Amino acid sequence: QVQLVESGGGLVQPGGSLRLSCTASGIAFSYYTMGWYRQAPGKQRELVAAISSSGITNYADSVKGRFTISRDNAKITVYLQMNSLNVEDTAVYYCNARWLGGRHDYWGQGTQVTVSS
Numbered sequence: 867q868v869q870l871v872e873s874g875g876g877l878v879q880p881g882g883s884l885r886l887s888c889t890a891s892g893i894a895f896s897y898y899t900m901g902w903y904r905q906a907p908g909k910q911r912e913l914v915a916a917i918s919s920s921g922i923t924n925y926a927d928s929v930k931g932r933f934t935i936s937r938d939n940a941k942i943t944v945y946l947q948m949n950s951l952n953v954e955d956t957a958v959y960y961c962n963a964r965w966l967g968g969r970h971d972y973w974g975q976g977t978q979v980t981v982s983s
Contacts, residue, residue: 868892868972870961875977878951882981886946888961888974898965900937900944904957904979911960915946928954951981 874886886902901916915925915935923935934947944961961974 868963870963870972870974872959872961872974872977875959875979877980877982879983880952880981882951883947883949884951884979886948886959886961886977886979887943888945889941889943890963891942893963893965893970893972895942895963896939898963898970900935901962901964902935902944902946903960903962904955905960905976906957909957914959916962917944948979951979953981955979956981 869891870888872886872888874884876884878884897919899916899918902914903911904914905911913926914929915923915933917923917935917937925933932950937944956979958976958978960976963972
């Protein structure tokens with residue numbers, strides 16, 4: 867059974883930082899491209915950042931220079947370090963694991979990030 871379990875969300879003031887974690891089980895983690903997506907109320911889910919099995923990263927323009935995605939294959943965990951948060955970053959953040967062009971595609975349950983003063 868595949869599980870992606872996110873943690874690290876919460877309430878933070880503008881300008882603050884949070885680190886999200888997603889720990890996987892039931893998959894050959896090192897083969898998967900891991901991604902973080904987010905969905906704000908009334909908006910579509912969007913890609914925030916992704917990291918390939920070889921460590922290549924890509925980011926949404928809105929988070930470049932502020933967010934950093936990383937992975938630790940030994941800990942079967944992907945991280946999202948979020949700095950300089952602003953209210954527009956408020957959303958539910960979802961972890962995604964994808965392999966073979968989406969033939970294997972799994973989602974976590976989501977973690978809420980709220981940026982507010």
